[in-house]
Amino acid sequence: MENSTSPKFKQNAHDALNDASLQRALGRLKTGFKDKRTAAIAQLPEFEQLRDAARDIKNHTLANLDHYLTAFEANVIANGGHVHWCADAEEARQTVLKICQDKDAKSVLKGKSMISEEIGLNAFLEKQDLKVVETDLGEYIIQLRNEPPSHIIAPAIHVHKEQVADSFRATHKGRDINRPLDEPRELLDEAREVMREHFFAADVGITGANFLIAETGTSVIVTNEGNGDLTQTLSKVHIAIASLEKVVPTLEDASTILRVLARSATGQEMSSYTTFSTGPRRTEDLDGPEEYHVILLDNGRSNMLGTEFQDMLRCIRCAACMNHCPVYGAVGGHAYGWVYPGPMGSVLTPSLIGVEEAGHLPNASTFCGKCEEVCPMRIPLPKMMRHWREREFEKHLGPQSMRFGIQAWAWMASQPKLYQFATGIAARALKLIGGSKRAIRKLPLASGWTDIRDLPAPQGKTFKQLWAEQQAAKKA
Amino acid sequence: MSFAPSSTSTPSSTPDPTPKPRVGLFVTCLVDMFRPTVGFSAVKLLEEAGCVVDVPMEQVCCGQPAFNAGDLASARKVAKPLIAMFADHDYVVAPSGSCAGMMIKHFPELFANDPEMAEPVKALAAKTWELVSFLTDVMKLQGVAAAFDGSITYHDSCSGLRELKVKEQPRKLLRSVTGLSINELQEPETCCGFGGTFCVKYPEISGKMVGDKTTDIKNSGADMLLAGDMGCLMNMAGKLRREGSDMEVRHVAEVLADMTMAAPGIAGSEKG
Incomplete structure (x- = not known):
């Protein structure tokens, strides 16, 4: 996603606060996420120690990032896969396109990937006459609605089931227009049927990655719908797109972080599927892709290393921070104006698109500290938002009246x-x-x-x- | 009308064998300008707990507004005099988790690049306390001699709660107040939307947050709202008034010090 509406955050927030349908949807955060997380953590006495361990793993990895990335690359190649180092969004898009063109692909299936949103992949591939289908139900819904996600793990959290039914009736032709679509089950069944046809016809399957494991050259995805598995095993080519901080040294490290991930995200002990992909199909394998590619995207992240924002690279995209953020809870994800909303977005977005563009985001916080309290990776989010305010102040950004007021005071x-x-x-x-x-x-x-x-x-x-x-x- | 207690406690005639801790009161800007009653309540509580209270008259502010605005130079300029001002006190106590949190958690960050300040800043942070947690955790106060006939609800202010772990301390002392009962909020730990300059920079979002908070407060059925920070209290009291509620709002120290008769509540119109 190249263009942000972050500079008009205030207007976005105003619109969101006056959107009754959105406000009703945001009311679901408490029972949908917060209560479930609380219950899951109450059942795991060692959760706090696991948080420390998870933080330490990522800190160690970030301190030796070059080593683990090159080890990961070597192991992917040894397994018969390919690694593409991409400095920015354009390079990543062109690399994906080249892979698709080399296979003469017509259709692309997508598993859920925030990096894909970050680089605006769908719109780009569609311009190249490729048919792109999102297979995660939430992503599929917002694809039909032609919207960006409003949440990093529940992309369609702002949409009500009645609106989903409207989208399905408008898109899924050749079905009884009066068919019942009132119940979530009916919507799921229809999405499943439609999706099946796509799965069998796909040339290229693109997924994200929750982890890249250096010692084995493996990419890992966690999902609850199984769509990611089908996307990457039924397609002829599997492309995993990941930003470079997703790497961890070992399988053991990945499993430690997995223990805090789903609990923090959805309150599950583990997500329904945790899928490890190591190279293309081997001769003795019954299924799997013919080719396996990993896009390693930097897109500004290496500039965060060694700065006061390095800790942000520990983020595992669980969304606990936004689920618990009273500002996110008031305005929802679209108001933030770019790919990543909530507290993690308020720190990451200025790093990736510039504080000149995204200056509102780190300012729109009361520093209540709830995000840091729930972050499984112990990322000091309020402190880093304050660091963005410092950068803003140094650069003479932000309202002049505020600057003058503070100095006069x-x-x-x-x-x-x-x-x-x-x-x-x-x-x-x-x-x-x-x-x-x-x-x-x-x-x-x-x-x-x-x-x-x-x-x-x-x-x-x-x-x-x-x-x-x-x-x-x-x-x- | 006077907000100060008419007589302060007189020193006892027999000399105390153990010297009393000398506490420097950090009044805070909002208490100083908007609610002196809180300052006098703090003095009364500290003296009754066995402290000698001193108020350095040159104190102004901890510098937090500038710190959170990213203006570190201004923050240092405002904060620095406090460090020398409180150098000789055994403890520094503030009737605010936010200001105490600034001195305890953020002064070390603010002066991180100034090696000369490292020791004094560390020493200040180590002896600074939020009022109620100081009474319970340092002075080991088990209860207070106060009475309030009615129910209260309590908002946990974010800085005190998350930076200083102030949670049970005020409830413990409130339970010792004769006649008082506590109606907990559904979400006592959710931010009220004050956030310093946030509330005027993003008034609409702040308005939504404080509106959710006042709904929770009104649903509690309590007679009075208490909290430990003037910023949050002014935000919540102001919203309650705007919504037409005349619910009494006070700093927790006023109830604990039995000083609710000394002044009407925050934004409380004259009644009865």
Whole structure:
């Protein structure tokens, strides 16, 4: 996805807050994700230790990233597969296209992949006259609706089942227009039937990867629908597209992180399918692709190494941060304006498309800290959002009024006598304005506060004035 | 009307064998300007718990607004004087998890590149406490001599909760208040949408968050809302008023210090 609407985050948020259907959908986050995560973790006493272990694995890997990536590459090649190092989105798209063209492919099946969203793969391949079909149900729904995902593991979380039925009736021709599609089961069955036909006709299957395992040259996907397995085993060519921080040293490391992944994401102990792909079909294999390719995408990530944003590369895309974020819960994923929403997106998006473009995202946080509390990889998300604010400030981005306000305030606050004099006057004035209600409904220059809520009036004198009076009285 | 207690406790005539800890009160900007009653409640609680309280008069702010705006130079300029100001106190106590959290967790980050400040900053962080957790965890206070006839609900402010692990401490002391019962919120740990400058930079999102919060508060059926941070309290009280609710809103220290008669609640109109 090349173009972001992140610069108009405020407008996006406004629209989202006034979208009744979206607001109803966001209400499902609690029972759909948060309660399930809480229950799953309550059953695993060693969860906190696992978080430490998972964090340490990724930290070690990131400190030796070159080593593990080249080891991964060597093992993929040894297994008969191919590795393509791609510096940016364009290189990744061209590489995928070349593989498709070499096989004279007409159709491409997709398993769920956020990297595919990041590089805008579907739109690109369709322009090249390839038929692209998303096989993950959520991704399929938003493909029919021509929308980007609004969540990284539940891409269609903003869509209601009635809207899905409308999309199916409009798209799946040759079926009884009055067929019942009220129940999720009916929608699933129809999607399954339609998808079957696609699976058997596919030339190229593209999946993402939750892990790349260096010691074996394996890519791993976790899914709940089994669509990923069919995508990568029934197609003639399997392309796994992954960003380079997905690598872990060993199978053991992957299984450690898997223990925190599904619990944090959906509250499952494990996802229904955890699929390991190691090279193309061997002669004794009954099925599997003829070719196995891994696209290793950088797209700005190596620039994060050695910076205050390196820890973000530990992220395993479980979405716990957004599921628990009150800002995400208020505005949903589309408001963030690019591929990755919620707290992880607020840190990652500026890294990938620039803080000039995505500056709103790290600012639109109360720093409540819930994201860091639930992050299985212990990523200090609020701290990194603050680091983006620091970069913004250094670059003179952000509203000039805010910059001036903070600096004027800091100047005042470093002159205690002047500050006390000024706050003394302000406290008295605001008390008068508040009157007998002790609350102010409207105040010039404070509409950000008073548009939403009353401003409680001060009590009249400052604490320091009263304290000084009291101390003087004691001495007298 | 006076918000200060009319008489402060007089020193006992017999000398105390163990010296009392000397506590520097960090008043916080919002308490100083908007709600002195909280400052006097803190002084009363600390003195009753056996501390000697000192209020350095040159103190202003911990620098958090600038720190969170990414303006580190301004944050350092505002924060730095505090470190010397509180150098001689045994403890520094603030009636705010947010400001205490700034001094404990974020001063070390703020001054990370200044080797001269490393020791003083570390020392300050090690002796700084949020008020209620200081009373329970350091002074080992088991209960308070206060009465409130009614039910309260309690909002866990984010910084205190997540940075300083303040959760049970206020509930423990509140349970010792005669006549008081606690109606817990459905989501006591969900942010109220204040977030410092966030609430004015993104008023609509903040409005949605505080609206969800006030719904939870009203559904609790409690007579009074309490929390440990003025920012959150002003946000929630302001929203309750805007929605036409006259629910009483106070800082937890006011109830624990038995000072609810000293002043009406936050944004509380004159009644009864």
